Amino acid sequence: xxxxxxxxxxxxxxxxxxxxxxxxxxxxxxxxxxxxxxxxxxxxxxxxxxxxxxxxxxxxxxxxxxxxxxxxxxxxxxxxxxxxxxxxxxxxxxxxxxxxxxxxxxxxxxxxxxxxxxxxxxxxxxxxxxxxxxxxxxxxxxxxxxxxxxxxxxxxxxxxxxxxxxxxxxxxxxxxxxxxxxxxxxxxxxxxxxxxxxxxxxxxxxxxxxxxxxxxxxxxxxxxxxxxxxxxxxxxxxxxxxxxxxxxxxxxxxxxxxxxxxxxxxxxxxxxxxxxxxx
Amino acid sequence: xxxxxxxxxxxxxxxxxxxxxxxxxxxxxxxxxxxxxxxxxxxxxxxxxxxxxxxxxxxxxxxxxxxxxxxxxxxxxxxxxxxxxxxxxxxxxxxxxxxxxxxxxxxxxxxxxxxxxxxxxxxxxxxxxxxxxxxxxxxxxxxxxxxxxxxxxxxxxxxxxxxxxxxxxxxxxxxxxxxxxxxxxxxxxxxxxxxxxxxxxxxxxxxxxxxxxxxxxxxxxxxxxxxxxxxxxxxxxxxxxxxxxxxxxxxxxxxxxxxxxxxxxxxxxxxxxxxxxxxxxxxxxxxxxxxxxxxxxxxxxxxxxxxxxxxxxxxxxxxxxxxxxxxxxxxxxxxxxxxxxxxxxxxxxxxxxxxxxxxxxxxxxxxx
Numbered sequence: 001x002x003x004x005x006x007x008x009x010x011x012x013x014x015x016x017x018x019x020x021x022x023x024x025x026x027x028x029x030x031x032x033x034x035x036x037x038x039x040x041x042x043x044x045x046x047x048x049x050x051x052x053x054x055x056x057x058x059x060x061x062x063x064x065x066x067x068x069x070x071x072x073x074x075x076x077x078x079x080x081x082x083x084x085x086x087x088x089x090x091x092x093x094x095x096x097x098x099x100x101x102x103x104x105x106x107x108x109x110x111x112x113x114x115x116x117x118x119x120x121x122x123x124x125x126x127x128x129x130x131x132x133x134x135x136x137x138x139x140x141x142x143x144x145x146x147x148x149x150x151x152x153x154x155x156x157x158x159x160x161x162x163x164x165x166x167x168x169x170x171x172x173x174x175x176x177x178x179x180x181x182x183x184x185x186x187x188x189x190x191x192x193x194x195x196x197x198x199x200x201x202x203x204x205x206x207x208x209x210x211x212x213x214x215x216x217x218x219x220x221x222x223x224x225x226x227x228x229x230x231x232x233x234x235x236x237x238x239x240x241x242x243x244x245x246x247x248x249x250x251x252x253x254x255x256x257x258x259x260x261x262x263x264x265x266x267x268x269x270x271x272x273x274x275x276x277x278x279x
Numbered sequence: 280x281x282x283x284x285x286x287x288x289x290x291x292x293x294x295x296x297x298x299x300x301x302x303x304x305x306x307x308x309x310x311x312x313x314x315x316x317x318x319x320x321x322x323x324x325x326x327x328x329x330x331x332x333x334x335x336x337x338x339x340x341x342x343x344x345x346x347x348x349x350x351x352x353x354x355x356x357x358x359x360x361x362x363x364x365x366x367x368x369x370x371x372x373x374x375x376x377x378x379x380x381x382x383x384x385x386x387x388x389x390x391x392x393x394x395x396x397x398x399x400x401x402x403x404x405x406x407x408x409x410x411x412x413x414x415x416x417x418x419x420x421x422x423x424x425x426x427x428x429x430x431x432x433x434x435x436x437x438x439x440x441x442x443x444x445x446x447x448x449x450x451x452x453x454x455x456x457x458x459x460x461x462x463x464x465x466x467x468x469x470x471x472x473x474x475x476x477x478x479x480x481x482x483x484x485x486x487x488x489x490x491x492x493x494x495x496x497x498x499x500x501x502x503x504x505x506x507x508x509x510x511x512x513x514x515x516x517x518x519x520x521x522x523x524x525x526x527x528x529x530x531x532x533x534x535x536x537x538x539x540x541x542x543x544x545x546x547x548x549x550x551x552x553x554x555x556x557x558x559x560x561x562x563x564x565x566x567x568x569x570x571x572x573x574x575x576x577x578x579x580x581x582x583x584x585x586x587x588x589x590x591x592x593x594x595x596x597x598x599x600x601x602x603x604x605x606x607x608x609x610x611x612x613x614x615x616x617x618x619x620x621x622x623x624x625x626x627x628x629x630x631x632x633x634x635x636x637x638x639x640x641x642x643x644x645x646x647x
Contacts, residue, residue, distance in 0.1 A: 172364045175331050178351040179358040180378035181429055190381070194368045 043254055050247035062244035063252075070249045073232040077253075080143060080228065081211045084150040085158075085204050091151070092158040092203060093196075100166045115156045125153060126220030133221060141223025149221055150211045157210060158203035165199020198268040205264045209257055229253055281341050281432040281465045282307050283328065288337035290323050297323045299489035300337070305467065305482075310459055312468045312476040315486035316512065321469045322437055324486070328467060329358050329435050341432065352381075357426030359439040363418040365410035371421050372397070372406040378429035396424040416447045423458065434459060434466040440475065452479055473513050477501070485509050503549060503637055510563040510637070517569075517609050519562045520641060521546065523554050537638050538581060543605040547581040548636030559641040569611035570632040571600060571621060584609070584631045588624055598622065602631060 050062050066074070095114075099107060117125065129149050139145040173195060177187040193200075215230040222231055229249060236246040283305040290298040298320040305311050313321035326332040328339055330351035338345050346354060365374050375396050379389045397403040400420040402413075410418055419439060426434070436455065440448040456479040459466045470476055476483050477497045485492045485500060485508075493500060493509045504510035507518060521541030527550075528535045535550035539562050546562045554560055586604035598618040600611045611631060613621055 170362075172360055172362060173366060175329075175351075176358070176360060176364040176366070177377070177381075178331070179329055179354075179356055179435075180381065180425065181352045181355070182377070182381040183352055186381045190377075191366060195366075197368075 043251075046247045046254075047251050049242070050244050050251050052244060062248040065245040066248050066252050070229065070232060070245075070252075073227055073229040073249075074252070076143075076226065077212055077229040080146050080150060081208055083147050084154065084211050085207050087147065087151050088155045088158040088203065088207050089200070091155050092162050093200070095159055096162040096166050100163055114159060117153050118156050122216035123220075125149075126217045129217065130220050141221065141226060143226055145221055146218065146226050146228075149217055150214065153214075153217060154207045154210050157206040161199045161202035161206070162196065165196045165202075168199075169195050201264060201268050205261065208260055212257060212260075213253065282343070283433060283465055283467065284338075284340040284343075285324070285328070286338040286340070288324065288327060288339060289335045290320070290327060290332060291335040296489050298327070301486075301489070301491055303484060303491070303494070305465060307465055308463045310456070310466045310468065310479060310481045312470060312480035312483045313486055314470060314473060314476040314483050314513075315492075316471055319486040320489040321471075321486045325358075325435055325437055325467060325469045328433070329356055330354050331358075354433075355429070355431050356433045356435055357429070357431035358435045359419075359422055359426055359437065361438045361441055363410070363415075363422040363439075365418055365422055365425070367410055370407050370409055371402065371413070374410065374421060375425045375428050377425065382429065392428055396428050399427075400424045415443050416451065419443065419451060420454070423455070427458065427462070432464065434462075434464050436466065436468040436470075438470055441470070441472070448475070455479065485512065487512070502635060504563060505551065505639055507561055507639065507641075510561075510639070515566050515610065516563045517566065519544070519546065519564070519607060519609075521560055521562055523556050523558045523560055523638075525556060526550060526554070539638060542607055544584045544607070545581045546633060546636055548638040551637075551639050554638065554640055560638050561641045563637045563639070564609075564633045565635065566599070566610045566612040567597075567614070568633070568635045569609065570634070571602070571611055571613055572630040572632060573620065573624065573627070582633045582636065584633060586629060586631055588621075588627050588629060591621060591623070591625060593622060602629065604631065 051058055051060065053059055053061070098104065099111065104110060129145075129152075133139050133145050137145075137148075139148070169192065173191050174187050177191045178184075182190065213230055214228070215234060218228050218231050219234070222228065227235065230253065233246055233250050233253070236243065236249075240246070283303075285301055285303040288298060288301045289296070301320070301324055303311070313324060315321045323332055327334055330346070330349065334347055338347060340346065341354070366377065369377065372393050375393045376389050379392060384392075393406070394403070397406055400423065402417060402420060402424075405413065405417065410421065413421065422439070439455070440451055443451065452475055455468075468476075468479065480497065482494065482496060483500050484494050487508045493505050495503070500509065500513055504513060504516070510516040510518060519539075519541045521539040521544070523537055524540045524545075525538035526535060527538065527547070534552070536547050537550045537554060537560070539546045539548065539560055541562060546564075548562050548564075551560075584604045586602040586609065588600055589603050589608070590601040592599045596614060598613045598621050600613065600621065602609045602611060609631065
């Protein structure tokens with residue numbers, strides 16, 4: 001053993017490279033953490049504000065409003081988000097099949113056109129929707145109007161990950177299922193949908209994050225009966241100044257978004273979010 | 280159980296003719312191989328039988344019934360893919376059960392059948408594993424079990440072994456043959472590997488450029504190639520251009536012989552039946568069927584050819600030579616202990632004894 005240890009000792013370099021590398025790692029980590037804390041500061045400030053009364057007492061009492069008078073707004077936000085996601089799915093999955101699996105003339109043009117709403121300034125979209133709703137469809141200030149606006153604004157976010165997932169899915173699985181006796185529908189539900197799962201979930205996540213927190217377009221088209229949580233935060237701040245209860249609502253919204261994103265990364269990783277603005 | 284017939288089957292993609300008027304009659308229980316280089320149309324033909332590709336023209340029949348318009352899920356076939364194509368989100372057992380589940384088989388029967396299949400492929404202990412946790416050979420065995428679970432009438436194989444390493448290929452090809460023999464099902468196997476085709480087929484269809492070049496048993500294909508393509512694709516062959524100088528009738532019931540003059544050589548080979556004196560022909564002889572005689576006396580009998588050794592390569596079990604026979608390079612392979620005497624004999628004059636010569640018409644129309 002001694003004879004083995006001796007050459008190992010002679011090989012040790014004069015400057016310990018290992019600790020230099022560790023120092024570099026520590027600096028890199030520290031750098032990242034500093035920025036993370038800076039980014040998280042507004043959230044931490046809001047959180048602290050929501051936990052203190054004007055007299056400087058720490059309490060959770062502001063959160064009673066979240067389940068009280070703000071419950072309606074949060075529920076409306078969740079409701080519109082879920083319905084929009086469902087409609088997005090119904091539009092995006094067949095659209096992705098058409099784009100990936102069928103030769104379409106002008107495919108790249110169609111794709112750019114479909115993504116147009118992502119590049120449209122929200123204020124422009126808001127104004128356009130107000131005009132369209134008021135003069136064309138007669139659905140101003142309703143939940144249907146809200147959902148329709150969200151679908152127009154976000155279905156490309158659903159479409160892109162589904163297209164990526166479908167492009168990655170080899171045809172051979174469908175063919176195997178078909179030769180084993182599965183009908184088109186059985187193949188779709190038993191093989192394709194599960195294998196497209198991560199892509200579809202990525203689309204759901206993107207839609208969720210955007211719509212649940214959507215504010216600017218909502219500001220244009222929401223009415224008294226359709227005040228979402230984000231809009232309520234804005235209204236309260238404008239009318240009542242900064243209240244701990246408003247901060248509590250804002251903190252709750254932030255936590256819901258945060259938990260949804262964490263859950264997604266836990267379940268599916270980040271593969272199908274590549275090329276979207278989240279990664 | 281099922282006779283498979285292809286009648287003038289044609290597939291055209293745009294202006295490319297992928298499969299050109301292919302006809303075949305495969306009897307019940309027969310193991311047929313479509314052999315050819317990549318792009319020869321063999322896979323497209325198989326996929327048309329499976330129903331995954333539509334025909335441009337022609338008919339495919341199972342037991343006399345035209346199935347052109349029957350969708351793949353109602354053809355009751357089993358298809359083995361090049362990649363095993365196991366569903367990555369389902370366990371081994373669920374993969375095997377898939378075909379039974381979609382057909383609405385009772386739970387009890389599915390369990391029984393899956394257990395039976397797992398037992399057959401000797402993977403019972405891996406029933407709950409996911410495909411990604413298995414080795415390549417195990418995956419392909421599960422794929423075979425999955426395809427047999429539904430008791431299909433025809434087995435189709437699309438180069439199922441080409442992604443595996445050589446040892447595994449050898450074992451699995453005999454497993455496939457064994458399964459087919461035990462079940463007695465009609466099988467169509469696609470491969471570009473001739474040793475695979477020779478090992479397992481009852482009959483081989485050699486395909487090239489969308490057409491069937493030759494159909495026959497292993498011996499027919501190997502010993503009596505009927506076109507230049509088959510002669511060159513199956514094994515190695517010297518192709519010597521010449522002219523028919525005589526037709527010798529064979530004994531009753533046996534093929535006759537023809538004499539061919541090629542440069543200074545006189546060759547006697549099997550009569551293809553469609554040549555006359557004066558016709559241009561190709562004579563084929565395999566390198567392993569050429570005997571190299573170091574101190575041979577030039578003799579005036581046919582198939583003895585004088586030449587000079589140009590090149591010698593020692594390959595271990597064999598020695599490869601290129602012999603210049605009056606301007607025609609002839610490749611010869613020598614095995615056995617005698618091969619050692621050939622080493623370091625470059626430029627030496629030798630006599631070659633050519634055996635098992637086949638002759639085909641040198642038809643430029645076919646060659647082109």
